[in-house]
Amino acid sequence: MIQRIQTLFMLAAGMLIGSLYLQKFADIIVNDQLHIFNAFGIFKDEELLFSGLPLMILIGIIAVLHLVALFLYKKRILQIRILAFTIILMLGLFGLFFYFTYASFEEVKVAFKVAVALPLVCVILDWLAIRAIGKDEALVRSLDRIR
DSSP: OTTSHHHHHHHHHHHHHHGGGGSEEEEEEETTEEEEEETTEEEETTEEEEEOHHHHHHHHHHHHHHHHHHHOTTOHHHHHHHHHHHHHHHHHHHHHHHHHHHHSOSSOEEEEOGGGGHHHHHHHHHHHHHHHHHHHHHHHHHHHHHO
């Protein structure tokens, strides 16, 4: 399992998604007041303004799906389907980042952090894993034809 490159791609993507719980997504400035946006919501001076429960749930689902796909190494087609679904979920997560920052306030200045780009990095890692799994599946099918 660990000797397959797609396993490393999936493991890296799962760890990056899991690290979103620990990072700030953006600093939001509204009326010269600083608001902090992270996975738990939007905070102003330790006061929760908007709950980040949808983000927390979506990040958790994506991380669990990466873990599930990691251990389904004998079912390659199912692995591809799960990873394709996680790509769709990560693009939705990326959209939620922007929804939370811009729909929450009017006339806002936003300074996004590096953590906002992590879902896009994970999409690329998942795409690379899907390609590697597809190559494995093609190899197995070609060996079945020889027998």
